[in-house]
Amino acid sequence: xxxxxxxxxxxxxxxxxxxxxxxxxxxxxxxxxxxxxxxxxxxxxxxxxxxxxxxxxxxxxxxxxxxxxxxxxxxxxxxxxxxxxxxxxxxxxxxxxxxxxxxxxxxxxxxxxxxxxxxxxxxxxxxxxxxxxxxxxxxxxxxxxxxxxxxxxxxxxxxxxxxxxxxxxxxxxxxxxxxxxxxxxxxxxxxxxxxxxxxxxxxxxx
Amino acid sequence: xxxxxxxxxxxxxxxxxxxxxxxxxxxxxxxxxxxxxxxxxxxxxxxxxxxxxxxxxxxxxxxxxxxxxxxxxxxxxxxxxxxxxxxxxxxxxxxxxxxxxxxxxxxxxxxxxxxxxxxxxxxxxxxxxxxxxxxxxxxxxxxxxxxxxxxxxxxxxxxxxxxxxxxxxxxxxxxxxxxxxxxxxxxxxxxxxxxxxxxxxxxxxx
DNA sequence: CACAAATTTAACCATATGGTTGAATCATAT
DNA sequence: ATATGATTCAACCATATGGTTAAATTTGTG
Numbered sequence: 001x002x003x004x005x006x007x008x009x010x011x012x013x014x015x016x017x018x019x020x021x022x023x024x025x026x027x028x029x030x031x032x033x034x035x036x037x038x039x040x041x042x043x044x045x046x047x048x049x050x051x052x053x054x055x056x057x058x059x060x061x062x063x064x065x066x067x068x069x070x071x072x073x074x075x076x077x078x079x080x081x082x083x084x085x086x087x088x089x090x091x092x093x094x095x096x097x098x099x100x101x102x103x104x105x106x107x108x109x110x111x112x113x114x115x116x117x118x119x120x121x122x123x124x125x126x127x128x129x130x131x132x133x134x135x136x137x138x139x140x141x142x143x144x145x146x147x148x149x150x151x152x153x154x155x156x157x158x159x160x161x162x163x164x165x166x167x168x169x170x171x172x173x174x175x176x177x178x179x180x181x182x183x184x185x186x187x188x189x190x191x192x193x194x195x196x197x198x199x200x201x202x203x204x205x206x
Numbered sequence: 207x208x209x210x211x212x213x214x215x216x217x218x219x220x221x222x223x224x225x226x227x228x229x230x231x232x233x234x235x236x237x238x239x240x241x242x243x244x245x246x247x248x249x250x251x252x253x254x255x256x257x258x259x260x261x262x263x264x265x266x267x268x269x270x271x272x273x274x275x276x277x278x279x280x281x282x283x284x285x286x287x288x289x290x291x292x293x294x295x296x297x298x299x300x301x302x303x304x305x306x307x308x309x310x311x312x313x314x315x316x317x318x319x320x321x322x323x324x325x326x327x328x329x330x331x332x333x334x335x336x337x338x339x340x341x342x343x344x345x346x347x348x349x350x351x352x353x354x355x356x357x358x359x360x361x362x363x364x365x366x367x368x369x370x371x372x373x374x375x376x377x378x379x380x381x382x383x384x385x386x387x388x389x390x391x392x393x394x395x396x397x398x399x400x401x402x403x404x405x406x407x408x409x410x411x412x
Numbered sequence: 413c414a415c416a417a418a419t420t421t422a423a424c425c426a427t428a429t430g431g432t433t434g435a436a437t438c439a440t441a442t
Numbered sequence: 443a444t445a446t447g448a449t450t451c452a453a454c455c456a457t458a459t460g461g462t463t464a465a466a467t468t469t470g471t472g
Contacts, residue, residue: 027233113378166368172319203409
């Protein structure tokens with residue numbers, strides 16, 4: 001790969017991620033992606049056959065990295081609550097650094113998640129250690145051992161997902177009520193982490 | 207309003223809500239909305255000037271009803287935790303009955319929430335009792351009174367929003383891991399309610 | 413019924429959009 | 443330096459899309 005190739009391709013990738021995460025696959029316009037990447041529209045079709053394959057490439061890349069981060073963050077051998085706290089930090093930091101990833105995933109889901117589903121199926125059939133599956137197993141283990149309450153693993157996963165991801169989805173609306181709620185503020189991300197860990201470990205009762 | 211008008215207009219409304227919630231404002235196609243409503247494309251422009259005003263009409267209607275539901279569910283004078291439990295039930299039932307509403311709101315936010323923001327501003331300037339503001343006040347009250355932990359009201363609101371709304375967003379992906387995770391299953395909605403209330407009141411620790 | 417207003421339809425229009433083409437430019441290895 | 447393949451561009455094409463129009467049909471009302 002030449003330097004030009006790398007910079008052009010990654011410029012397309014970044015622009016596509018941004019536009020797809022804002023507008024979804026159908027709402028995104030190739031022209032808008034080209035403009036944000038600072039290139040000619042024909043370049044998109046030189047590097048990626050068409051809109052569908054560009055979308056799939058971006059989604060697969062971004063979600064793949066995401067899954068391995070989950071995996072990496074889930075250090076075994078420590079008490080579950082402690083491990084979970086670490087995961088939430090990693091998870092929140094990832095999203096804060098690149099909020100487009102969570103948004104792209106949400107767009108996928110709103111559209112029925114056909115690409116995400118086929119990706120997961122492919123991962124499942126491979127014998128890779130796979131982030132979400134390992135996480136679910138870890139939760140079940142902790143619940144079975146009586147280390148935590150007898151929660152349903154998938155529900156807890158959905159809960160953690162909701163509390164973290166919602167931070168990067170709901171701010172355009174919620175910042176009307178509290179203007180300090182900016183996802184580019186380190187203080188706010190920090191406060192959010194503390195809130196999530198606190199509610200998750202103790203709930204809101206005293 | 208004649209009978210034909212009512213049925214045609216509400217058919218358009220319902221179809222528009224469904225399509226907008228799937229594809230977002232830009233991703234939605236007027237033809238697709240017309241098809242789902244079972245009418246001619248020109249009818250959309252007879253009942254609503256254009257795509258923008260159709261979107262705004264649908265969004266305002268749906269979110270307005272939603273806000274007043276929040277208001278209605280927030281019965282005063284009861285212990286906060288009890289009141290919150292009731293709200294979560296109402297909230298979950300609403301979404302379960304019409305998951306498109308939450309999805310439309312998420313789409314709005316992914317797009318920067320221009321319509322939602324101007325709607326909220328208009329509500330704020332009116333002297334109506336306004337759902338979200340009253341809810342935030344209620345949370346602050348309970349926290350100040352030491353009835354619950356000293357949580358930031360907006361963060362708690364985001365947390366509740368995340369735990370509930372995520373149920374109707376993430377299922378296309380998460381159902382790969384647990385096929386019983388169907389939002390049209392009363393048992394699953396029930397289990398989700400219990401999980402949310404449990405985590406919110408006690409956390410996951412024993 | 414007769415008449416006006418509301419409703420519905422098919423055909424149409426201008427532009428936007430995804431995608432293509434062929435020529436031009438650039439990098440690099442010999 | 444030049445031949446080769448990679449990269450970039452402007453111009454182009456077919457179709458999709460948002461929106462319009464004028465005529466036809468239905469509905470409500472005296």
